[in-house]
Each structure stands twice: as C-alpha cells, then as structure tokens.
Amino acid sequence: MHELSIAHALVETAVASLPPAGVARVLSVHVRLGALSGVVRQALEFCYGMATENTPLAGSTLLVEEVPALAFCPECCADREVGAALALSCPVCGALCKGLTSGKDLDLLSLEIELLETPADGGA
Amino acid sequence: MTTRVLEIRKNVLSKNDEAARALRSHLHARGILTLNLVSSPGAGKTRLLEELLRRMHTRGLRPAALTGDLATDNDARRIASSGAPVRQINTVNRCHLEAEMIREHLAAWNPGAFHFLFIENVGNLVCPSSYDLGEDIRLALLSVAEGEDKPLKYPTLFNSADVAVITKIDLAAACEFDEPAALANLNAVRAGIRVFRTSAKTGEGLDELIAFLTAERAARTPA
Numbered sequence: 080m081h082e083l084s085i086a087h088a089l090v091e092t093a094v095a096s097l098p099p100a101g102v103a104r105v106l107s108v109h110v111r112l113g114a115l116s117g118v119v120r121q122a123l124e125f126c127y128g129m130a131t132e133n134t135p136l137a138g139s140t141l142l143v144e145e146v147p148a149l150a151f152c153p154e155c156c157a158d159r160e161v162g163a164a165l166a167l168s169c170p171v172c173g174a175l176c177k178g179l180t181s182g183k184d185l186d187l188l189s190l191e192i193e194l195l196e197t198p199a200d201g202g203a
Numbered sequence: 204m205t206t207r208v209l210e211i212r213k214n215v216l217s218k219n220d221e222a223a224r225a226l227r228s229h230l231h232a233r234g235i236l237t238l239n240l241v242s243s244p245g246a247g248k249t250r251l252l253e254e255l256l257r258r259m260h261t262r263g264l265r266p267a268a269l270t271g272d273l274a275t276d277n278d279a280r281r282i283a284s285s286g287a288p289v290r291q292i293n294t295v296n297r298c299h300l301e302a303e304m305i306r307e308h309l310a311a312w313n314p315g316a317f318h319f320l321f322i323e324n325v326g327n328l329v330c331p332s333s334y335d336l337g338e339d340i341r342l343a344l345l346s347v348a349e350g351e352d353k354p355l356k357y358p359t360l361f362n363s364a365d366v367a368v369i370t371k372i373d374l375a376a377a378c379e380f381d382e383p384a385a386l387a388n389l390n391a392v393r394a395g396i397r398v399f400r401t402s403a404k405t406g407e408g409l410d411e412l413i414a415f416l417t418a419e420r421a422a423r424t425p426a
Contacts, residue, residue, distance in 0.1 A: 081298050081330035089215045096211045106206060110215065117333045117359045167391060175394070179362075185333070187211045194205040 082122035085185070086130035092187050094135055105139040107191040113184035114148040114162070148182030219334055222302035226309075226337030230320065236420035237320045239336050241360060242344035243353070244326030247370040247403060249278045251344065252321055254403040256285035259319065259413060267317035269308055271300045271325045278323065288314030299330040302337050318420060328357040340419060346370045347380035351388055358392040366397045368412065373402040 093108055112120055120143050127141045149158040152169035158180050159169050167176045214220060230237050240248050252268055259266040266285075270278040271292045279291035290312050292304055305322060322338065324331045343364035345353050348371060354361040361367070367389050375382065382400075389396050399415070401408035 081333065084297065084299070084301075084330075085215060085333070088218060091218060092213055092215055093211070096209065096213070098209075115359050115362070117329060167394065185215045187213050187215055189211055190209045192207055192209060194207060196205070 082118060083126040083130065085118050086123060086126040089127075089187060090130050090134050090136055093190055096187070096190065097135060097192070101195050101197075102135065103193040103195045105136050105190055105192050107140040107142050108136060109142045109144065109188040109190070111144045111146050111184045111186045111188055113146045113182040115179070115182040116185040118185060120145065144188070146181055146184045149180045150176035150178065151180050152176045216333060216335075219302050222306060223335035223337040226302055226306050227339070230337060231423065233316075234420075234424045235318060235320050236340070236416060236423060237322065237336070237338045238416070239322045239324060239331075239338035239341045240344060241324045241328070241331045241341060241364065242326060242346075242370075243328045243349060246326070246344040246346040246349065248323050248326065248344055249281055250403040251368070251370055251401065252282050252323060253285055254406070255409060255413065256282060256287040256289075256321065258409060260285055260287040262413075264413070264417065265316065265318040266321060267314050267319065268321040268323060269305060270323040271304075273297070273325065282323075288312075288317065290314070294325055298325055298327050299334055300324050300336055301334050305336050319416060328353070328360045332360040332363045339423065340365045340416075342366045342368050344368045344370050345385065345389075347372060347375045347378045351381050351385040354385075354388040354392045361389060361392045361396075364393060364396065366399065366415075367393075369398060369400045371402060371404075372400045372407055373405045 112118060124141055131137050131139060147160045148162060150161045150167055152159045152174055154172045154174035155169060159171060161167055169176055242248050256266045256268060267288045268282050269290050269292055270282060271294055272278055273294055273296050276291040279289045283289045290308055292308050322336055341364045343361050345367060386398060389398060399408050399412045401412060
C-alpha cells in the first residue's frame with residue numbers, strides 16, 4: 080500500500096503549483112487515475128485527508144477521474160478497453176493489440192481555489 | 204467569494220521522475236549500468252544477487268549493490284559475502300524505494316569505482332512499479348514456486364519490466380512448473396519480453412544473464 084506516499088507526492092505537487100499569494104483556500108483537487116497506475120482509488124481517498132492535514136490543502140475535496148486501460152487494435156484501427164487484467168487482445172476481434180494508449184495516468188489535472196478578497200480599487 | 208481553477212496537468216510522481224532522470228544521467232556519465240530488481244518477497248532476489256555478484260566480482264566486472272528492506276541489514280550481509288561493495292537501505296516500513304533514497308545512499312557511500320549498480324527493491328509486486336529509480340533495466344523475478352499466473356495477477360509490475368528472470372529453475376519439476384504457460388503469461392502482459400531461466404543454486408543461466416548485462420553496458424557506454 081503506497082497510496083499514502085502517493086497522497087504526499089500529490090500534496091507536494093499541488094502546493095508547489097499554488098500561486099505565492101492571494102489564495103484563501105483550496106476547494107478541490109482534480110486528479111486522473113489510470114486503471115494501470117498501480118494506485119487504488121479508495122486507498123488514495125482514504126489517505127488524502129491524512130496527507131493534507133496541516134497543509135494549504137487541508138479541508139479540500141479530492142476529485143478522481145478514472146481512466147480506462149486502452150490499447151490500440153490494428154485490426155479494428157481503434158483503441159479498445161483491455162481492462163486491468165492487461166491481456167492485450169482486442170475484446171472485439173481478438174487480435175493482439177499494439178501498445179497501451181492510456182491507463183497508466185497518475186496526474187494532477189487542476190486545483191480549484193478560493194481567492195482572498197481584495198479591497199475594491201478606489202477610483203474615479 | 205471568487206474562485207478560480209488552476210490548470211496544472213502534471214504527473215503526481217514528477218518529483219521522483221525528475222530525481223530519477225538526474226540520477227540516470229549522473230550514473231551514465233560514470234559508465235555505470237543500473238539495474239532495478241523487483242519481485243514478490245521470497246522470489247530469490249537476494250540469493251540471485253549473491254551468486255551473480257560473486258561471479259561478476261571475481262571476473263573483475265566491478266558490480267555493487269544497494270539492497271532495500273523495511274528492516275534489518277540481513278540482505279546486505281548476505282550479498283557482501285560475494286566480495287562486492289554492498290549497502291543496505293532501510294525504508295522504515297515504506298513498501299518501495301524512491302529515486303531520492305538511491306541518490307542519498309550513493310552520495311553517502313564511497314565504494315570505489317564500479318560498473319554495475321544492482322538495486323534490490325523491496326519485495327512487493329504492487330508499489331515499486333510506480334517508481335523510476337534511474338535504472339537502465341528493470342528486472343522482474345518470478346520463481347517457479349510462485350505459480351505461472353503471477354504476471355496476469357500483477358500485470359502493472361510485469362508490464363513495467365524490461366526483462367523477466369525465472370528463478371529457482373532447479374525446482375521446476377518439484378513445483379510442477381508449467382514453463383510454456385509462464386512464458387505465455389509474461390508475453391500477454393509484456394509482448395516480446397526477454398526472459399532468463401536461472402538457478403542461483405546450480406548456476407544455470409547466470410552466465411547468460413551476465414553476458415547480457417555486460418553487452419547492455421557496452422552498448423550504452425561511449426568507447
């Protein structure tokens with residue numbers, strides 16, 4: 080179970096991506112998780128609260144977008160879902176697929192932040 | 204309340220990946236071929252290294268090893284019997300090695316010049332697959348006692364490997380090991396993967412593996 084290490088790496092990457100000033104709080108953290116990333120979604124969600132404690136991400140929501148494992152089938156000329164079992168044969172025609180085209184994703188996509196209220200500019 | 208969405212699009216392990224890239228170029232500049240050995244606990248990583256390093260050290264091929272475990276320095280002491288320089292990494296309950304741990308341990312170690320760095324990862328078929336350690340070649344070990352379907356059960360790890368090493372081949376008959384099935388399963392998750400059949404006990408396959416590693420190093424090291 081290395082999801083706590085992954086959660087810490089996620090927090091570190093997110094904190095490094097925040098602007099130096101002007102952030103009131105982080106509302107949500109959006110990640111893409113591939114079926115072959117080796118990371119279990121439920122375990123990551125379980126660790127997220129612990130990993131964000133006492134960081135600028137405390138209290139934020141983790142939003143996980145799951146990405147299927149796809150491989151290119153040369154017979155169908157299309158990406159086919161090969162499932163986490165990684166048997167690289169096309170589920171439609173049975174041909175041996177080339178390489179994986181997606182499924183190893185473990186990406187921080189975006190952060191939703193709340194900005195500090197700045198006093199309205201006085202003006203003419 | 205004003206909210207904003209910041210687009211980041213960055214791999215969560217990018218810090219490890221950057222550390223691994225830096226480590227790889229550092230090691231390449233010194234003519235070192237780096238190997239990352241992954242397997243389940245008990246597949247025979249330490250035993251294979253003992254015998255591999257003993258042979259390579261005796262032949263002046265200059266191997267060295269870093270061995271990772273949650274606790275104890277038993278493996279380092281065992282591999283050190285080969286005569287090659289060895290250093291233990293205790294991960295303190297962490298289930299895998301990371302590139303930064305390798306960098307730290309290399310920086311604090313002066314084993315003299317070496318040409319091959321073997322990294323024995325923590326015995327685990329899940330977590331180490333995510334972490335690049337700056338290796339040139341990832342070797343996944345599969346012992347004949349484990350069952351031919353291990354590659355299908357842990358596809359992510361076997362898919363991330365460059366080479367598969369079947370270990371304890373001397374026990375194949377006793378374990379009723381179905382070698383064609385094992386090879387088919389390895390190829391199902393990693394088409395065309397190079398496979399070595401070894402026994403650290405009888406020495407079978409070790410010279411072929413050493414010849415392969417020596418050729419790989421020669422191919423990557425500028426003359």
